[in-house]
Amino acid sequence: MKASLFLASALAATGLAAPSTSPNMAKRQFVVTSSELSKLSYWAEQAATSYCNSNNAAGDLIACSNNVCPTLVSNKAVTIASFASGTATDIHGLVSVDPVKKVITVSFRGSSSVRNWITDVVFVKSSCDELVSGCLIHTGFYTAWREVATKVTAAVQSAKAAYPSYSIGVTGHSLGGAVATVAAAYLRKAGYTADLYTFGSPRVGNEAFAAFTTEQSGDEYRVTHENDPVPRLPPISFNYRHTSPEWWIQAAVPTTSQVKICPGYASIDCNAATLGFKRDDHLHYFEDIAGCSPGGFNWKRAESNVASSDVSDEELESRLNQWVVEDVNFVNSNDLH
Template identity: 40%
Template sequence: MTPVLPLAILWAFIFACHAAPTVLAPSDVPVAQLHHFRSWVQYAAAAYCHDNTAAAPGHKLTCRVNNCPFVEEADTAVLRTLPNSGLTLTDTTGFIALDHTNQAIVLAIRGGTSARNTFFEFNFFLVQTDLCRGCMVEKGFLTLWSAIRAEALQAIEQAIAQNPNYEVIIVGHSLGASLATLAAVDVRKRGHTATLYSFGSARVGNRAFAAHVTAQTGNYRITHTVDPVPKLPLVAMGYSHTSPEYWITAPDNTTVETDEIEVLTGLVNWNGNSGTGFPSPLDFHAHFWYLCAFVRVSESSCRARQGVTTHDTRWSFKVLLALASSGASWLLDLER
């Protein structure tokens, strides 16, 4: 039996094999842009609330512990909720809502909260997609997006037809951010303009896919310090990130200022989150703090149901176990 290489060796292998040129464009984000980040992330927070993802059409979006004042102060109405854990094998959910105050059509996709999400989320296999020529995306992400795709796109098309002057905003955190990336490409392929705000997204596809998304306008991929999720799947497995990256360098539970977000460019860039070391379970605090960074609430802020928090620590370890297993398998295949 071929021994499994330690994760430290795997990490060194990644740096050695991927010396592709990167471009660094360090700069502070404008005040207005930081305001947008603080505002639209609250829709990602609202997607963790069961009251919003199981609501009837016309429901006004709410957050039980006042963690989304931007959303609650707006004149909002849910158009459609996406299949929840009771309806789909994949346990993927979210909502499409109208924000009349800010004249926006918002698609918000919830992050992962269950073992079912984890099973589909991190298969690490690249598969073909018709989103663009030569593009491949992670199989699990494509499976999850496909589970809600038809309903989401239909609702967005109807909303655009009825509100032609509204902008389309697509948001997500964690798993929701990865699916939001696929959703944005799908919406744009249909000839619509869409702005994407992804918080803590994993790498979604290959270099061709990342380049295709990067060539489009309106992408804001936000990472935070040592968050391990954006480091997955590994670059050595054929994955690349979209550009630019907005890397929050501020520690947990602080107010983020404009000079604490670095703007980095390049499909493979080791100067931001990706260069902060191998993904570790000890660093998941940085992943859970995205919502707190902007709305100052605790990790368990918006409970889907009593006793169920937005994230399960066991889920975090399962992701890294999947990484270790898949990474080792990938290296063994390479040796053959």
């Protein structure tokens, strides 16, 4: 993508952004314990399964190469259904059941071209007023969810009927985490208590969406890793917000002292204020989270297939860093803490 076209898109999106005040979020106490870290490690396995089980047939046992989901293999977790969006959104995933943990899981795979998404990121949103008034979601994530919503919802309904005492968890890594967030919002709206665990997810929608999703029934674990660039996009200054709270880990396999919890939809106290473009931070969440992907995780599509190949890593890092500076100034000047 040429810089002029990218800038035009950014300027157009700026018109959608407006200062907002922090809502009256429910007061919750968050404590980092070994038990919490074990839980997050388990859900990282659940997110990882989508990279190598998204073509499973109903009844297939979960299996992962490179030992990325040993707990699920040991527990004989089984596939309920798999699903895929269109080629434009490139989202795949599955619904599965872990009979030991007694959980129904919806897992969304991250896109295989995340660098291209970072390079070409646009800020257009779609209305989600069916969730809550004033709700807006990134059009790409909204489209991906709409393409798989019927199949996912039917699979969850079927699994819940078969296992009524089981809890429901929704998870995903990278862009899969974004679609998982949308899915959790709609499942919660439909009356399900769905826990949400995302790893390296970008921002998904505006404050109305983030607040609605956060305030519904179900646990909220939005995990980021040190200088992972993906959660810093799309920018806060373009009217995008995160769900709350953020669990910011400072190591791929952190101790309790290496985790900081940051509440708020526009927090700049954790990942949002970091600089740089660290690919490894995006790929390592308690494990090599995309480690069972056939052929490995492709950071970007073949350069011959993308218009964005003329953007160097240095240019991209500079652009991301500039947005971080703008976001910090935006949050401070509008008192969004």
